Amino acid sequence: MxxxxxxxxxxxxxxxxxxxxxxxxxxxxxxxxxxxxxxxxLNKSFTVNPSVPAHRVVNRxxxxxxxxxxxxxxxxxxxxxxxxxxxxxxQVVELDRLFWDPMTEL
DNA sequence: TTGTTGACGCTCA
DNA sequence: CTGAGCGCCAACA
Numbered sequence: 664m665x666x667x668x669x670x671x672x673x674x675x676x677x678x679x680x681x682x683x684x685x686x687x688x689x690x691x692x693x694x695x696x697x698x699x700x701x702x703x704x705l706n707k708s709f710t711v712n713p714s715v716p717a718h719r720v721v722n723r724x725x726x727x728x729x730x731x732x733x734x735x736x737x738x739x740x741x742x743x744x745x746x747x748x749x750x751x752x753x754q755v756v757e758l759d760r761l762f763w764d765p766m767t768e769l
Numbered sequence: 770t771t772g773t774t775g776a777c778g779c780t781c782a
Numbered sequence: 783c784t785g786a787g788c789g790c791c792a793a794c795a
Contacts, residue, residue: 666792685777695778696790702776703792722777729776 666692670704671711673765677719680746681763682755684723691765702729709734718742725758 669692677683689697701720708715718739722728730739730753740750749756 689777694790697792698777699775699790700777700792705776717776720776724778727776732776 666697666700667704667707670701671708671715674705674708674715674717674720675713676765676769677716677763680748680761682719682721682725682743682748682758682761683763683765684721684725686723687762687764687766688720691769702732705729706732716742719746719763721755721758725755725762727753727755 670688673688673691674683685698685701686695688701689695705715705717705720708717717729718727718733718737720729727739727743727750733739740753743750743755748761755761
């Protein structure tokens with residue numbers, strides 16, 4: 664199934680220390696309404712190789728809405744901070760500066 | 770087969 | 783400014 668693969672591919676292209684949103688990815692894939700499905704795709708991202716940096720994907724406000732779905736062993740916020748991204752109150756700080764839009768960057 | 774759900778995003782009150 | 787509601791559509795019970 665290619666939708667998931669496309670999602671993974673785009674997510675893997677996100678530069679280190681940057682983040683993007685479900686909507687941006689959906690739009691890039693041609694279906695701006697697929698944002699909800701991006702989450703589904705990312706669920707499986709933990710079972711594929713090479714691994715997908717799903718922690719770099721947040722909702723359009725920069726909130727870590729998917730943090731609860733991360734494997735217990737990993738912390739979404741922590742992974743982000745490891746890359747230099749500041750996460751406060753479950754939200755990415757300076758989102759506008761760290762945001763990476765595949766539509767304009769690719 | 771039908772109904773509910775959700776890692777979203779937008780609009781309206 | 784805040785909160786509630788709605789459209790989307792695949793996965794799941």
